[in-house]
Amino acid sequence: MIAQQANPLIKPRYMLGHDVIDCDHIAIAKSWFHAAHCEFIQFPFFVARLKKLMQGHFDHEAALMGMAGGSLCCCHRREHQALLEFCDEAAALNQRDPKRASALLRDKFPRLFRTHIIESDSLAVLFIHSNGEVRVQC
8 A cells, every 4th residue: 555645746836727637637646656656566557557647638638728719839749748758768767677767757757747737737727717618527
């Protein structure tokens, strides 16, 4: 059993006020925690789940932006790709050095993900809310 999260990935200040996007972020945060603190044999499975959740979140964002009459900018899409590639990098490293792969995920992912929320997702939410998108509970 994994211990309670002492330092959560998503703190209240990272909540953006959009139910779907915030719920996705929370799911990603929980998945990251499990991947970063699992047994070495579980790591590939948890990283694959993390990547799948992120891809779903990225698809949600693109759809929400489209419904609001816009699209994700190329910088935002590049950040999405970089986060997905980070998961691939951690999975590949795990095959050679499981301890380093776990440390990489614990040490680097939080900064990358939080920066993405602050610098890109917050702008997407602002655009979505400004263009009358209806909020849906998750």
